[in-house]
Amino acid sequence: MTAMGVREIREVGAAAFAWLSAHRGDFALGEEALTADGHVDTSWKPLGELAQTCTSVRAHTPPSDPLYACASDLLRFAWQQTGRGELLLRLQRLEPFATYPLEIYSVFAAAGLRHPGYEAAAATTARTRGWRLTEQEPTRRLGVLRAERRSGIHRPEQAAQALRRTWLGGLPEPWTFERSSGYALTHVVFHLTDWGRTPAGVPADLAAYLAHWLPPWLDTCLDAGMWDLSCELLIVAASLPDPPDPAALQDAWTRIARAQYDSGALPEQAPQDAAGADEEPDFLRCYHSTLMAAFAAAQTVNRLTGERDGTGGDGRGPHLDGIHNRYGGQGVPG
Template structure:
């Protein structure tokens, strides 16, 4: 494959959006999104991540960009799936102390798509001690604080203190990096930069630490075939105060492009036993099912858009104002929503 340039990075993003558009029906909500034993990981999580990625891409690219139009179309689809916000009211009644409805809703609120009734109900719950004292890991706490602000719930900002309680904020020994800490650090950067819109939100010492170690961590993930986390790390690289050096990350983009299917789908990981044709080393093998490639495909689209914006030198003042992540929602009420949360 030829060396990756800006045009080739755009092709990765365009192909990812082509796949997302073709598979929009797989993001649709079914009645299982409201059942007592429903799996949020396969209902609200994919829809929330679709909305967050599309909202982010819209904010990073000019309205004249075809990718902006595609992202806007998918964001409208996601909003319609929520009954234009009405389904959040239903979730509020079912699980008043769960945070994932507010996290998903806040993505739409950042795009100017709001439901006053839900916001009023969520604000009432947020005033309770039960809500404020829910125990959360620091990375998740950053996401909830961001969701509250986006949704009009205001309280003293504790983000700076919470940041220092995260793995990344503590500037740990670089050799302690692993999958879980990798996903945690990407979400910390997503939250403090408002999904790449405000690179200055990364403290100077954290930015310097990432600039030094991120290339090595990215190479480790690429060598392991961890395409999903690799794309998230590429987003981080393009979200730091200093724009990314294309020469530093050119090889990473080449490997992501090679792993991407012609359809635009990007597998979450390389298969344990790679079934590629040895005579065609650029063949990514059989396309995985929706649940094993939708998030990594979202992150490929997001990483491409964020990288294109930073390499062009554009700022968010040049694009449309507004607000792809890795999440896990397990259990009900307080425990139903685990992991790093809907990107938001």
């Protein structure tokens, strides 16, 4: 890919960060964040995903890049919203067997932002049989195991066992790919590679399978205007052991750039009718896809240019799996 192509991809990421910075207030936690009937999907989930994206972008962007400073600023904002971890400790006490507080905390811990009191409380809960035996889908289990390790919790369960029970780990018939399996496979790769920092974490058979089938799956999602999932697949493409084919990425990034609004927002899905094409979607219908555009751009540029990772810490994690359901650590991957 030409230097101009790389620059254009970077501009997509810069525009996405401009939107994220302008809308940081929409990520702030409200008073309902610690209530039993609070809407986790509209409070903790967006904030945790903002932190994850910023941690990941810092890990893939040189500190001299202005985007590194922007990501660092938003990460500090997210940490401050948690009371520098104190609200997560309160959440742990309110819902000791929910895993989403640990998943969120692990993102900050990976960036070097830690709260000893929270870690002690989470470790106590993790020693119970109730925590260890919580039933979870395999992709979800992978994420929880990674979150535990990042937070200083270690137990003998092997991630490899959970991996082979996932959709991707079973090397399914490629024609069975659909939206739900697409999100599941992206999250598996995110967990295996620490969001692209360790491409060698993808086993050889999975890497070969993805190298063959990811391009047509990506084309299918782009044709359907599924911009959010398309960006996640672009992250996967740039996270495999072999660098992505620049020519194969050109069309995908051209279409993502065309779908992006002048403000930098990227809708999750293309509008179904032309009448809604000019109307920017509300925050909840574009924040995650905009986050993914920012990270996909940083990861792609990093792999295409061969730049070394920044010093932003470990970027493990997905969209924060499982935040949808408050109880029992259950959730909907992706």
